[in-house]
Amino acid sequence: MPPLAQRNLFHDKVRLTVTLTGIVFSVVLIVVQLGLFLGFTTATSNLIDHSNADLWITSKNVPYVEQGVAFSERKLNQVRAVPGVEDAQKLIARWTQWKRHDGGQDSVQIVGINVDAQFERPWNLVEGRVEDLKSPDAVILDELYKQKLGVTRVGELFEINGHRARVVGFTRGIRSFTTSPYVFTTFKNAQDYTGLHEDQTMFILVKVAPGADWRQIRTDILANVKDVDVYTKAQFSHMTTFYWMFTTGAGVAVLIAAVLGLVVGFVVVAQTIYATTVDHIREFGTLKAMGAPNSYVYKVIMKQAAISAVIGYVLGMIVSVFVVHGSQKGGAAILMPFPMAVGMFFLTLTMCIGAALVSINKVTRIDPAMVFKG
Amino acid sequence: MTQAAIAVRQLTKKYDEGESGTLALRGIDLDVHPGELLMLVGPSGSGKTTLLSIMGCILTASSGSVRIAGREVVGLNEKQLPALRLEHIGFVFQGFNLFPTLTAGENVELMLDLKGVSAARAKSRAQELLAQVGLGQKYASFPADLSGGQKQRVAIARALAGDPGIILADEPTAALDSQTGRTVMEMMSDLAHKRGRAVVIVTHDSRVLGFADRIVKIEDGAVAQLDNVPAVHPELLAQIPQASMGLAQ
Numbered sequence: 001m002p003p004l005a006q007r008n009l010f011h012d013k014v015r016l017t018v019t020l021t022g023i024v025f026s027v028v029l030i031v032v033q034l035g036l037f038l039g040f041t042t043a044t045s046n047l048i049d050h051s052n053a054d055l056w057i058t059s060k061n062v063p064y065v066e067q068g069v070a071f072s073e074r075k076l077n078q079v080r081a082v083p084g085v086e087d088a089q090k091l092i093a094r095w096t097q098w099k100r101h102d103g104g105q106d107s108v109q110i111v112g113i114n115v116d117a118q119f120e121r122p123w124n125l126v127e128g129r130v131e132d133l134k135s136p137d138a139v140i141l142d143e144l145y146k147q148k149l150g151v152t153r154v155g156e157l158f159e160i161n162g163h164r165a166r167v168v169g170f171t172r173g174i175r176s177f178t179t180s181p182y183v184f185t186t187f188k189n190a191q192d193y194t195g196l197h198e199d200q201t202m203f204i205l206v207k208v209a210p211g212a213d214w215r216q217i218r219t220d221i222l223a224n225v226k227d228v229d230v231y232t233k234a235q236f237s238h239m240t241t242f243y244w245m246f247t248t249g250a251g252v253a254v255l256i257a258a259v260l261g262l263v264v265g266f267v268v269v270a271q272t273i274y275a276t277t278v279d280h281i282r283e284f285g286t287l288k289a290m291g292a293p294n295s296y297v298y299k300v301i302m303k304q305a306a307i308s309a310v311i312g313y314v315l316g317m318i319v320s321v322f323v324v325h326g327s328q329k330g331g332a333a334i335l336m337p338f339p340m341a342v343g344m345f346f347l348t349l350t351m352c353i354g355a356a357l358v359s360i361n362k363v364t365r366i367d368p369a370m371v372f373k374g
Numbered sequence: 375m376t377q378a379a380i381a382v383r384q385l386t387k388k389y390d391e392g393e394s395g396t397l398a399l400r401g402i403d404l405d406v407h408p409g410e411l412l413m414l415v416g417p418s419g420s421g422k423t424t425l426l427s428i429m430g431c432i433l434t435a436s437s438g439s440v441r442i443a444g445r446e447v448v449g450l451n452e453k454q455l456p457a458l459r460l461e462h463i464g465f466v467f468q469g470f471n472l473f474p475t476l477t478a479g480e481n482v483e484l485m486l487d488l489k490g491v492s493a494a495r496a497k498s499r500a501q502e503l504l505a506q507v508g509l510g511q512k513y514a515s516f517p518a519d520l521s522g523g524q525k526q527r528v529a530i531a532r533a534l535a536g537d538p539g540i541i542l543a544d545e546p547t548a549a550l551d552s553q554t555g556r557t558v559m560e561m562m563s564d565l566a567h568k569r570g571r572a573v574v575i576v577t578h579d580s581r582v583l584g585f586a587d588r589i590v591k592i593e594d595g596a597v598a599q600l601d602n603v604p605a606v607h608p609e610l611l612a613q614i615p616q617a618s619m620g621l622a623q
Binding site: 001002283369372 | 427430432433453458459460461463465468475476480481483484485487488532536
């Protein structure tokens with residue numbers, strides 16, 4: 001086929017620029033919004049997803065991890081006594097106040113763990129070791145929040161809820177969905193930092209013995225331990241994510257923005273391809289007069305749309321890569337996994353070809369007799 | 375006598391069916407044979423282009439019969455007509471209707487592509503056709519770089535690319551000067567007389583009437599009587615001693 005589609009497309013450079021700008025805008029907006037959605041989703045359930053537990057035990061009716069309610073740590077022994085439980089550990093996750101050197105205070109989420117148990121440990125350490133948490137008053141936080149909390153180096157001393165805290169390490173990439181960063185410490189320190197009594201915990205994490213039926217274990221725990229709920233890691237993760245992303249509306253907002261990006265891209269491409277089609281309507285009429293079936297004409301228009309999609313996608317992804325890369329140092333990470341990038345290509349192609357249908361409708365109704373009108 | 379390339383019987387065309395409709399053609403009878411150059415003349419709005427469009431299977435008749443290469447086309451649906459045009463008919467337009475973003479060669483190749491010719495074969499055939507119309511060296515030129523006459527010759531090459539038995543031309547010399555128009559008409563005449571095509575030309579251009587084998591005047595949607603032709607084109611007889619004028623048989 002002679003390069004009619006390509007030539008028509010590149011003939012009007014201004015219109016092509018408008019088309020590509022619309023596609024690039026759409027691609028970047030969708031990638032950013034979906035990437036934010038993925039980033040938020042990951043951040044909301046980070047703590048749960050990185051735990052090495054099979055089951056999470058909470059106080060009754062706790063809807064998400066930030067809404068934990070303290071209960072007696074004596075329930076730990078009751079849980080450990082259930083057949084099929086390989087091990088169980090206490091965990092604290094609770095908000096408290098971090099005092100900076102300048103006197104200002106910031107909200108943080110204390111995560112109190114048993115360092116030796118390996119049920120929940122800070123990950124991606126870039127400075128210090130997890131074992132350093134065993135030293136007195138030790139805390140580990142993410143380097144992302146250094147400036148916010150007024151931290152400059154390992155070894156600095158701070159105050160949390162009237163108790164001393166010494167920074168022993170930094171992680172990279174552990175984001176909190178809320179503005180309150182995670183601060184890892186020992187379980188005992190966490191009780192002090194969060195004002196819990198020494199016989200209280202917020203959660204119990206359970207490791208199921210190999211071959212044991214977690215459903216039966218769950219049933220047994222509920223039968224033997226009063227006023228608790230038992231969830232799998234996946235369930236509790238989903239509940240937490242769902243709360244933050246949909247109950248608060250945050251996720252819906254970014255998804256709506258992503259859909260808007262798609263609509264904008266569709267409209268821009270539809271309008272410019274339509275305008276190009278109208279500009280070349282006489283040629284399409286001539287094609288039909290020459291004996292071209294409608295499918296041949298459709299192919300020309302679809303090819304224009306597809307070429308626009310490919311170029312716009314490539315340019316859009318280049319911009320998106322820069323945006324994603326730049327977001328890594330920010331409070332809200334934009335994630336772009338490879339499947340999403342591939343999916344974006346097909347979405348862009350579908351958007352452009354769908355937009356071209358408006359023009360297809362136009363050329364279908366061309367009266368070939370118009371070619372005789374000088 | 376050979377079978378008519380185009381055979382029209384009692385053809386009518388009415389726009390906007392119903393009482394308020396306009397009767398553009400009224401009971402046309404006309405044959406066009408291979409090797410014949412027929413011209414349709416008449417005042418504006420007389421129905422010449424409508425008749426040409428129906429012959430070219432671009433418009434459909436309201437009633438009557440139109441046979442193209444022996445095949446009845448009245449009653450064919452919209453999907454069947456393009457294939458018929460592609461097989462049997464080549465068009466030459468007043469405005470040339472070349473694709474401005476394609477070169478002269480690519481314009482000709484486009485027709486060959488529609489016929490399913492391979493890209494390599496289409497390229498070489500397009501080069502042959504352009505050479506035949508004297509534009510072999512203009513293969514890579516864009517229409518914007520060609521004169522009016524050259525554009526029309528490219529259009530003729532394109533019309534021939536499908537190897538049609540019928541060439542329909544609507545005012546092919548209207549946008550050309552005398553010399554260029556004459557060159558184009560000589561080619562059209564060759565198509566009929568040397569290559570055996572049935573050529574039908576709609577024209578207002580009295581300069582070209584001398585090339586016709588037959589001239590048919592259309593007036594108010596019907597074939598007019600012969601004796602009306604000199605009244606409309608008084609200079610005709612002086613210019614065209616060799617042309618014969620006659621109504622369809």
